[in-house]
Amino acid sequence: xxxxxxxxxxxxxxxxxxxxxxxxxxxxxxxxxxxxxxxxxxxxxxxxxxxxxxxxxxxxxxxxxxxxxxxxxxxxxxxxxxxxxxxxxxxxxxxxxxxxxxxxxxxxxxxxxxxxxxxxxxxxxxxxxxxxxxxxxxxxxxxxxxxxxxxxxxxxxxxxxxxxxxxxxxxxxxxxxxxxxxxxxxxxxxxxxxxxxxxxxxxxxxxxxxxxxxxxxxxxxxxxxxxxxxxxxxxxxxxxxxxxxxxxxxxxxxxxxxxxxxxxxxxxxxxxxxxxxxxxxxxxxxxx
Numbered sequence: 001x002x003x004x005x006x007x008x009x010x011x012x013x014x015x016x017x018x019x020x021x022x023x024x025x026x027x028x029x030x031x032x033x034x035x036x037x038x039x040x041x042x043x044x045x046x047x048x049x050x051x052x053x054x055x056x057x058x059x060x061x062x063x064x065x066x067x068x069x070x071x072x073x074x075x076x077x078x079x080x081x082x083x084x085x086x087x088x089x090x091x092x093x094x095x096x097x098x099x100x101x102x103x104x105x106x107x108x109x110x111x112x113x114x115x116x117x118x119x120x121x122x123x124x125x126x127x128x129x130x131x132x133x134x135x136x137x138x139x140x141x142x143x144x145x146x147x148x149x150x151x152x153x154x155x156x157x158x159x160x161x162x163x164x165x166x167x168x169x170x171x172x173x174x175x176x177x178x179x180x181x182x183x184x185x186x187x188x189x190x191x192x193x194x195x196x197x198x199x200x201x202x203x204x205x206x207x208x209x210x211x212x213x214x215x216x217x218x219x220x221x222x223x224x225x226x227x228x229x230x231x232x233x234x235x236x237x238x239x240x241x242x243x244x245x246x247x248x249x250x251x252x253x254x255x256x257x258x259x260x261x262x263x264x265x266x267x268x269x270x271x272x273x274x275x276x277x278x279x280x281x282x283x284x285x286x287x288x
Contacts, residue, residue: 001025002063006070019071026067029060030079038086041099054099055091055111057083062114065121077125084118088134095141108173109145110182112138116189123196132196139193142186143205145171147179147212151241157254159239162225164256166241168205168212178238181264184213188274214268216256226258234260235268 039057119135170183
């Protein structure tokens with residue numbers, strides 16, 4: 001909401017209700033911050049924390065940095081830094097992030113994402129190299145979920161038929177180890193990390209992720225999947241690289257689903273938008 005408020009304001013449109021909504025969320029989490037569990041995972045409207053566990057609260061950390069940058073409220077930066085230190089010590093120092101999916105408590109890759117973004121943003125704001133180290137450590141965790149090679153499938157596999165390859169993809173979680181496009185959100189962040197650290201491997205990982213996550217997008221020339229025409233620009237949500245019990249043949253590998261959810265397109269557009277905004281990084285054109 002705060003990003004929407006800021007974007008509209010840049011274009012001469014004032015939406016104070018968006019700002020008010022975001023401020024209420026920011027203030028709620030700052031008021032209810034816990035030294036024991038930081039921002040928690042699930043809350044009641046009356047301010048009781050239903051589920052305190054999970055790294056998912058780091059998404060609030062990331063948002064608070066945006067709140068500080070856009071609104072200039074020092075309190076938001078204070079709690080962003082405090083919570084980032086917390087999640088690094090409790091979770092990433094154990095190389096364990098959990099609960100990106102709110103319907104289960106599971107080890108996953110997604111909850112390292114907001115830590116990477118927040119750490120890089122706070123490093124830019126403060127110049128404290130501790131946060132650059134945070135971003136690199138969280139990125140190593142995130143990258144540990146990445147395929148660095150192509151799995152070979154037989155001619156009957158859909159991956160072979162549609163030309164999908166696994167290099168650059170990332171697992172979802174331990175509970176749901178399919179491949180998805182979530183990793184592309186780190187493209188701009190890894191370019192930033194490469195720029196600040198001088199480690200070109202992060203740029204290479206960003207390129208691998210982008211190329212992988214832009215596969216099998218329906219176009220005018222190639223929009224038929226499983227005998228069905230897909231809307232132009234659509235992309236399925238998961239690629240099943242291993243054996244899955246819900247298939248008629250449990251030994252079948254290398255297929256994709258037909259769940260055309262919106263987030264995969266939103267993530268792709270987010271990366272493109274960030275590439276146009278974060279244009280001071282010399283490698284930002286690498287994904288064009």
